[in-house]
Amino acid sequence: MRLVFLxxxxxxxxxxxxxxxxxYKIPQLSTGDMLRAAVKAGTPxxxxxxxxxxxxxxxxxxxxxxxxxxxxxxxDAKNGFILDGFPRTxxxxxxxxxxxxxxxxxxxxxxxxxxxxxxxIERIEKRVADAKxxxxxxxxxxxxxxxxxxxxxxxxxTAPVSAFYASTGELKAVDGxxxxxxxxxxxxxxxxx
Ligand code: AMP
Numbered sequence: 001m002r003l004v005f006l007x008x009x010x011x012x013x014x015x016x017x018x019x020x021x022x023x024y025k026i027p028q029l030s031t032g033d034m035l036r037a038a039v040k041a042g043t044p045x046x047x048x049x050x051x052x053x054x055x056x057x058x059x060x061x062x063x064x065x066x067x068x069x070x071x072x073x074x075x076d077a078k079n080g081f082i083l084d085g086f087p088r089t090x091x092x093x094x095x096x097x098x099x100x101x102x103x104x105x106x107x108x109x110x111x112x113x114x115x116x117x118x119x120x121i122e123r124i125e126k127r128v129a130d131a132k133x134x135x136x137x138x139x140x141x142x143x144x145x146x147x148x149x150x151x152x153x154x155x156x157x158t159a160p161v162s163a164f165y166a167s168t169g170e171l172k173a174v175d176g177x178x179x180x181x182x183x184x185x186x187x188x189x190x191x192x193x
Contacts, residue, residue, distance in 0.1 A: 001026055001080040001191065002105060004087070004096075004170075006162055007113030008154045009147065010123040011176045012183060016113065017084040019184050020191075026080035029071055031064045031088075036139075054140045056149025058088060058157060065095040072103070080108075088158045093165070110165040111187055113176030120151065 001024045005013040014030065021028040035053060038046030045067070049059045068086055071077065087093040100106060121144075128142050141150065165171040172190045176183055 002100075002107050003081070003191075004083045004107060004110040004165070005085075005113065006110060006158070006165070006171075007176060008115060008117065008120060008158070009150045010120040010127070011113040011115045012123075012180065013084050013113060015180060016111075016183055016187060017082045020187060021082055023188070024080065026082060027076050028082045028084050029068065029077065029086070030084040031059075031067060031086040032084075034067055034071070035059060035064075054146065056141055056146035056153065058153050061089055061091045061095065064088070065092055065099075068096070069099050072099070087161055088153075090160050090164050093161050107170055109172050109191060110170045111190065112162050112165075112171060112173045113183070114173050115176040117151070119177065121147065 003017075003020070005017050007013050014028075017028045017030075020026075035046070035049050039050045039053065040046070045063060049063065052059050064086055068083070072081055083096075087096050124142055124147050128138055131138050131142075141147070162171060174183060174186050174190065178186070
């Protein structure tokens with residue numbers, strides 16, 4: 001099973017892809033997680049990406065395309081994967097199509113979590129409060145200013161990716177405002193059909 005999860009920051013991509021990963025035993029490949037790990041490790045990519053990420057902008061396409069292309073070659077991704085947070089631009093979606101063609105593999109579905117944008121700020125505030133309560137680190141970009149930038153980047157650069165996958169016939173939309181379990185059930189229903 002090879003999947004892409006699309007949706008704005010705070011839509012529940014991470015939560016839902018973690019659940020689907022457990023059910024199908026395929027890894028969740030989050031470019032955000034990989035970039036945060038690179039920042040933490042102080043790699044050349046991390047050093048380049050940090051300021052962009054903190055400000056809520058998008059890291060250059062070639063950087064994330066390179067990361068994903070290498071990552072899906074790893075053994076644990078041979079039987080499938082969930083892409084979470086990638087592709088985020090039409091250029092990345094086109095590059096992914098080329099990569100998959102070269103590797104002779106196909107996507108099974110692109111799942112878009114549709115959410116009411118007014119609810120997103122509330123969800124991010126809840127994510128910060130939950131992390132604080134658990135004593136976990138707060139993401140440097142989970143602050144109102146960066147979040148506004150991330151939403152702008154989503155509208156300008158990522159929303160067109162949905163149209164791209166609608167045109168290839170791979171897009172499946174899910175109501176991301178439903179309770180978490182109902183969203184998971186709907187995704188599983190779509191994947192089984
Ligand atoms: P996320 O964890 O998916 O919310 O990503 C956190 C941040 O990492 C984003 O705001 C971007 O700065 C960067 N990032 C993650 N994935 C991508 C991508 N596919 N293209 C460009 N930047 C990305």
